[in-house]
Amino acid sequence: MTADRAIRVEGLVKRYGTMTAVDGVTFDVRRGELFGLIGPDGAGKTTLFRLLTTLLVPDAGRAEVDGFDIVRDARAIRARVGYMPGRFSLYQDLSVEENLSFFAALFGVGERDNYDLIAPIYRQLEPFRTRRAGKLSGGMKQKLALCCALIHRPSVLFLDEPTTGVDPVSRGEFWEMLARLRGEGISILAATPYMDEARRCDRVALCDSGRLLAVETPEGVVASFDGELYALSGRERYALLAAARAEAGVVACYPFGAEHHLTVDERFDPAHFRQHLAEAGFHDVELRRAEPGIEDVFMKRMHHE
Amino acid sequence: MNEHEAVISVRELTKRFGTFTAVDGISFEVRRGEIFGFLGANGAGKTTAMRMLCGLSYPTSGSGRVAGYDIVTQSECIKRRIGYMSQRFSLYDDLTVLENIRLFGGIYGLAPGAILRRAVELLGRLGFRREARTRVGALPLGWKQKLAFAVATLHRPEVVFLDEPTGGVDPVTRRQFWELIYEAAAGGTTIFVTTHYMDEAEYCSRVSIMVDGRIRALGTPAELKRRFAVGTVDELFRLLARGATRSE
Amino acid sequence: MKRNGFWAFVRKEALHIVRDPRTMLIVLGIPVVQLLLFGFALSTEVNNLDFAVAAPHRSEAVRQVVERIAANDCFTFRGYVDPAQIDRVLRTGRADVVVAFARDFDRRQAEHLRPGGEAAAGMGAGPAVQLVFDASNPNTASAGAGYLRRLLSDGDAAAGVEMHLLYNPQMKSAYNFVPGIMGLLFILICSIMTSVSIVREKETGTMEVLLVSPVRPVGIVFAKMIPYFVLSCVDLAVILLLVRYVLGVPLSGSLAAVVGISVLYLLLALALGLFISTIADRQATALVISAMLMLLPVIMLSGMIFPIENMPRILQALSCVIPARWYIEAVRKLMIQALPFSAVLREFGILLAMTVALVGVALRKFNDKLE
Numbered sequence: 001m002t003a004d005r006a007i008r009v010e011g012l013v014k015r016y017g018t019m020t021a022v023d024g025v026t027f028d029v030r031r032g033e034l035f036g037l038i039g040p041d042g043a044g045k046t047t048l049f050r051l052l053t054t055l056l057v058p059d060a061g062r063a064e065v066d067g068f069d070i071v072r073d074a075r076a077i078r079a080r081v082g083y084m085p086g087r088f089s090l091y092q093d094l095s096v097e098e099n100l101s102f103f104a105a106l107f108g109v110g111e112r113d114n115y116d117l118i119a120p121i122y123r124q125l126e127p128f129r130t131r132r133a134g135k136l137s138g139g140m141k142q143k144l145a146l147c148c149a150l151i152h153r154p155s156v157l158f159l160d161e162p163t164t165g166v167d168p169v170s171r172g173e174f175w176e177m178l179a180r181l182r183g184e185g186i187s188i189l190a191a192t193p194y195m196d197e198a199r200r201c202d203r204v205a206l207c208d209s210g211r212l213l214a215v216e217t218p219e220g221v222v223a224s225f226d227g228e229l230y231a232l233s234g235r236e237r238y239a240l241l242a243a244a245r246a247e248a249g250v251v252a253c254y255p256f257g258a259e260h261h262l263t264v265d266e267r268f269d270p271a272h273f274r275q276h277l278a279e280a281g282f283h284d285v286e287l288r289r290a291e292p293g294i295e296d297v298f299m300k301r302m303h304h305e
Numbered sequence: 306m307n308e309h310e311a312v313i314s315v316r317e318l319t320k321r322f323g324t325f326t327a328v329d330g331i332s333f334e335v336r337r338g339e340i341f342g343f344l345g346a347n348g349a350g351k352t353t354a355m356r357m358l359c360g361l362s363y364p365t366s367g368s369g370r371v372a373g374y375d376i377v378t379q380s381e382c383i384k385r386r387i388g389y390m391s392q393r394f395s396l397y398d399d400l401t402v403l404e405n406i407r408l409f410g411g412i413y414g415l416a417p418g419a420i421l422r423r424a425v426e427l428l429g430r431l432g433f434r435r436e437a438r439t440r441v442g443a444l445p446l447g448w449k450q451k452l453a454f455a456v457a458t459l460h461r462p463e464v465v466f467l468d469e470p471t472g473g474v475d476p477v478t479r480r481q482f483w484e485l486i487y488e489a490a491a492g493g494t495t496i497f498v499t500t501h502y503m504d505e506a507e508y509c510s511r512v513s514i515m516v517d518g519r520i521r522a523l524g525t526p527a528e529l530k531r532r533f534a535v536g537t538v539d540e541l542f543r544l545l546a547r548g549a550t551r552s553e
Numbered sequence: 554m555k556r557n558g559f560w561a562f563v564r565k566e567a568l569h570i571v572r573d574p575r576t577m578l579i580v581l582g583i584p585v586v587q588l589l590l591f592g593f594a595l596s597t598e599v600n601n602l603d604f605a606v607a608a609p610h611r612s613e614a615v616r617q618v619v620e621r622i623a624a625n626d627c628f629t630f631r632g633y634v635d636p637a638q639i640d641r642v643l644r645t646g647r648a649d650v651v652v653a654f655a656r657d658f659d660r661r662q663a664e665h666l667r668p669g670g671e672a673a674a675g676m677g678a679g680p681a682v683q684l685v686f687d688a689s690n691p692n693t694a695s696a697g698a699g700y701l702r703r704l705l706s707d708g709d710a711a712a713g714v715e716m717h718l719l720y721n722p723q724m725k726s727a728y729n730f731v732p733g734i735m736g737l738l739f740i741l742i743c744s745i746m747t748s749v750s751i752v753r754e755k756e757t758g759t760m761e762v763l764l765v766s767p768v769r770p771v772g773i774v775f776a777k778m779i780p781y782f783v784l785s786c787v788d789l790a791v792i793l794l795l796v797r798y799v800l801g802v803p804l805s806g807s808l809a810a811v812v813g814i815s816v817l818y819l820l821l822a823l824a825l826g827l828f829i830s831t832i833a834d835r836q837a838t839a840l841v842i843s844a845m846l847m848l849l850p851v852i853m854l855s856g857m858i859f860p861i862e863n864m865p866r867i868l869q870a871l872s873c874v875i876p877a878r879w880y881i882e883a884v885r886k887l888m889i890q891a892l893p894f895s896a897v898l899r900e901f902g903i904l905l906a907m908t909v910a911l912v913g914v915a916l917r918k919f920n921d922k923l924e
Contacts, residue, residue, distance in 0.1 A: 040475030041446050053765045054921075074921075078765050085761040092757075093572040094565065105561030106766050132572075138347050148762075167346035167501045168539055169546045195476065196504055196539070208475060238487035254480040255487065257507030258526050295476050302477050 006031045006156050006187030007052065011061035014047050021047040023210035024061065029156075029189055029203075034182045036201035037191040038294070044210035045191040046086070049160045052189070053083050066155050079107075082154035084162055089145050092134030096125055096144055099133055100151065107152035114153040117184060121177055122147050139170025146177065150186075157181065159190040163197065175200040195295040206298050213301040218294065225297050227251075230262040230270070231290035234282050243280055247273050254299065261296060312337050312464055312495040313358065317367035320353050327353040329518035330367065335464075335511075340486060340496040342509030344538075346546050350518040351499045355466060358497070360384050372463040385413065388457035391468035395453035398442030402433060405441055406456060413460035420459075427455050447478030454485050458494060465489065467498045471505060483508050503539035512538065514545055521545045558768065562776035569750065570780055580742055580784060584792050587738065588800065591730040602697050604628050605648035607636040612659045618682075622652065622704055627697075643687045650697060653683040731796050732884035733857030735815065736877035738792070739785060739822045740851055745843040747781050747826030752839040755830075770921050778823045785819045802888065810894040811887050817904050818880045824911035825876075831918035851877040879903045 007029040014022040022044045029035040037045050050056040052065055054074035062069065068076045083089075090099050100122075104111045115122075121143050128136060133144060142162055149157060159178075163171040175197065178188055182202075190201070198204045199218045206213040206221065214221055232253070234240045241260055244253045249268025253260055262268075270287055277285050313335040320328040328350045335341040345351040356362045358371055360380025369376040372386040396405050403424060410420035428434050431451055441449060450470065457465055467486075471479050486508075490496050498509060506512050507526050514522040514529075522529050522545060526538050535541045570577060604622060608615045611633065623630040631648045639651045655661065661681045684701055686694040751774075754760040763773055789812070796802045804811070825847065833839040852858060854868060855877035861869055872878045883900035886892045894901075 040478070043475070050761075053761075055761060055764055075767070079767045081765065083762055083765040085758045089758050089762050091565065091569070091759060094568055098565070098568060102561055102565045103762075105558045106763070106768060108558055108767065167546065168503055169346060169543050172543060193474075194502070194504075236491070238484070238491040241484065241487065254477075255483045255508060256480075257504065299476050299480075302475065 004031050005029065005064070006033065007035075007063070007065050007189060009048075009052070009061070009063040012048070012051060012058050012063055013060035014044075014051055014056060015059050020210050022051065022058075025207075025210070025212055026061075027205050027212060027215045029187055031187050032182055032185050033202045034178055034188045034190070034200070036198055036204040037189060037207060038193075038195060038198050038204050038298075039191075039207035040193055042209070043207045045207060046160055047210075048207075049083075049085070049158050049189075049191065053081060053158055054078060080155050082149035082152070082157045084145050084149045084157075084159045086160055086164075090133040090141060090148065093132060095130050095132050096136070097129045099144060099148055103148040104151045109152045111151070114151060117153055117181075118147045118150050120180065121150075137170075138166045139173070142166055142170065142174055143177075146174075150181070153186075155186065157186050157188045159188065161191050161193065163192060163194065171197070195293070195298060198294045204294075206294075206301065208298075208302055213298065221294055221297050222292055225292040225300065228264055228268070229290045229292045229296060230264060230287055231256070231259040232262055232285065232287050233259040234277075234285040236282065240277075240282060240285070243277060243282065244273075247276055249273075252299070256295075259290075261290065263296075263300060310337050311335065311370075312339075313341075313369070313371050313497065315358070315367070315369040318354065318357060318364050318369050319366045320350075320357060320362070321365045326518055328357070328364075331515070331518075331520045332367075333513055333520060333523060335495055335497060337463075337495055338490050338493050339511060340490050340498065340509045342506045342512035343497060343499045343515070344501065344503070344506055344512055344542060345499075345515030346501060349515040349546075351501075351515055352468075354515070355468070355497070355499055359387060359389065359466060385460075386463050388460065388462035388465040389468075390453050390457040390465065390470060392450075392470060396441045396449060396456065399440060401438050401440050402428070402444075402452060403437045405452070406459065409456045410459055415460055423459055427459070431455060445478075447474045447481070450474060450478070450482055451485060454482065454489075458489055462494065464495045464497055467496065469500050469502070470498065471502075503537065503542050506538040506542075514542055516545050516548065559772055559776055562768075562772070563779045566750070566777055566780040570784065576746070580746070580788065581791070583741070584734075584738055584788050585795065587734050588731070588792065588795050591734060602628050602650060603631045603648045604650045604652055604701075605631045605634045605642050606652050606654070607634050607639055608654040608658070609636065609656045610654075610659070614659050614662045615654050618654075618705065619652070622701070625704060627700060639685050643685065646687075649687050650694075650701070651685045652701070653685055655681045655683070658682070730857075731792075731800070731802060732881045732888060733855065735789075735792060735884060736818070736855055736857060736881040737848070737851050738788065739815070739819055740825070740847050740877060742785050742788060743781055743819055743822030744826035744829065744847060745840065746784075747777060747823055748829035748833065748839040748843060749836050750781075751777060751827070751830035752833050752836050756835055764921050770919050771916060774827055774916065774919060778827070781826075782819060782823060785822075786816070789815050789819070796888075803891075804888055807887065807894055810897070811884060813894070814880065814883050814887070814897060814901055814904070817901065817908065818876065821876050821904055821908040821911065824908055824915055827919065828911055828915040831915055850875050854878065855881050857881055876904060876907050 005028050009028065010026050012022055012025045013020065025044075025048060037048065039045055047056065051058050052063060052070060054070050054077050057071060062071075064070065065077045066080050070077060091102070094102065101111050104113075125140060125144055125147070128140065133141060136144065146162070149159075163174055166174065178190065179200070182188060198221070201218060203215065203217050204221060205215045214224065216224065232240065232244055237255070237260070241253060241255065244250055244260060244262060249264050249266070251263045251265055253262050274285065274287055311334040315334070316332050317330045318328060318332070319326065319330050331354060343351055343355065353362070357364050357376060358369065360371075360376055360383040363377060371383045374382040374386070376383065397408070400408065406424045406427065407420055410423065415423070428437055433448070433452065436444065436448075441452065444452070454467075454470070471482050474482070486496055498505070500506065509526065511523070511525050512529065513520045522533070522541065524532070529538065529541055530536065533541050533544060535544060606615070606619050619630065622628050634642050634651065636653060639653060642648050642651055658681050682705060684698055686698060754763065764770070793804070793808075793811070797804050826843075829839055829842050829846075833842055854861075854864075854872040854875050856872070857877070861872050861878065864872065879900040883897040886896050887894070
């Protein structure tokens, strides 16, 4: 076990009956890295988190967290990781303070022992100290949950979809906090269904149906997109979609925000394409080369599966 | 039927709860066949506003018309001409696909014959024929969402209200879902989407952004980005929402 | 878990209970309401029975007996009827019971009053007095019959009727119900509330956080049990006070023994709740399991309402695995029959064995994994 790995996963498998939730996953997270697990619901993210936090036992493969084996050394791992599962990991009927002091006692530390670590986050919560957690806004709940997960200064932090259901402003703030924690030497594994959050991470793993499609830096993921990508726009969006798909050289055409994205092969000729569409009655069509994003890569890899 | 006719029109709509003004004099119009994105942070007043449009709650002041009917005096007529789908609840997991279609068709007063015809047509269109007798709970999330949308439009409503419809699905399924929405819009159905995911907003023909109960921006995504000199609707939203004084 | 961690946990559980005033109200209110309901309103005591009299001769002796019955609060005299009409009278509801005197009632009564007459009366041809009841409600009928017989046998009245009512000479039904209610309530409070509170944490996801912490599952379990145990002890005290001072049950036996066996039963109920929480994933499931698996059997099979001796053999056997049966039996012996603790050693032993077994199984099932 090399000491510079916070998490090491090798061929991890977890089955529920006939369903394979995690299907031979291999990756590692370096110390002090902010690692994103990006994929839709049902991709196996939560199961992977539960395996790594020793809540589940794998059917095959092995994994280490902070140098400890997830099956043999479950106790040791539990003492040194922080975990924020899903959406509700707080006691809604307890106040902000009460939640924090409970989790501090749970991990056998004083509330003030690691205050320096949580102070920048907790300061925003301080005005609501006596408010019940259930009465906080989504963003505030998230911050409190993060404080509770950090209270014992874990070496590895597991965050399962911490930003789901939170508005964009709070989401942005939340990722900024994570970036700062990484500076404190805490390794973070965070799952999210939002592709646009990938760029906040040092490295990401794209996952779908229990498997990893890619493990890369965000830039590396985008650079791995081979072939050309075009953006197409026009007023008759729906009709345009069908018309574009019928053209020669168009591999895939899908809505992408206000535009449609086209992945193409060598037979594609932009001039011909425009002309054909004009002949079909689409007069306001715009076609331009586009830079691929993580989502384009994700879709392309999914198609290849 | 005119393409520029307003299907939803709202004037100075206000809702107060005690001293708290949840919705503060909003005015806007949505035209037939538009996909209108109704954006705002948690607590900005989106849900309250949408409830008034659906005839589920009365405005404190102001007026509005949906599908040609007054939201105060004719809410029953409105309910029959709109469809509604939310991420949280739309279908019964323990009923089969066909049973769900029958149930909601019945709720909206379609005749059994008509329900069956539309069910067959709908299942064919979605490619769900073989799953007609599968329980909805056993379907993948993406399929459920597509089915939920199809069920919400079964009675051919004039307006469909979508409450954060596509959270958590994979990008491919999400696009298939938006294609369904485009198709419905192209067929003349007006789509009203509330969401706080800004990438979703880029798919809309026009968006409004609500902050603290008021509409702070209204226009096509391209217009707004130009006007506020930002690259994405996400940036614009943060710009506006940073000044928000209340949450949830 | 460190000791301060444990007490932080207990404090947290206590806060959950205090923060939910509705649950508090139910937990502390139910015993009072139930006891008062069963004690006063829902008694199986006989009240307001209408009786008619069929007597071939309205002799002085007959009249005396009728007056004595009519003088009792429970019975209202509805007049004399023709002996041939008894059936009709009962069917039409004019009376709930007809007291039919034999043709030779006067003679037999006179013989009965003579020294040594009892033996002769016992050999008489047929009964001197017949009680004909509308038994469509058998409870009322049998209770009424018992009461009437006692009235008739009072003093010098009827021939050859002798009856003793032990332990509950006024036949007050509250006496019988108190142990039953205690058996039911503690299951309600301890089992349902602990199981729901554990399952709620599974549902909201906080259980995952607790498990991924240095706490041992045993610590979680005991920390959860303590506040509910305390709450149940408060309930126990409330019930005993109500029973003694409001219902006026004498609590003639050893109070310490009643409290002792009740505390054991509380622990058993807590263990049951814990066991349920290991089976159920959702609060609703926990509630349904508690209700179906515990409330109904407790009500039906524990002897709380229906006497166990009257059940078919298979149900009698089944009732043996229901803890409430043994508890109720023990409390009856201690509280109402005033027997010493040594009389309930068997029940105590059975309850103890059940508790140990349940705690063992539940702790084994409640592991620190999610599977």
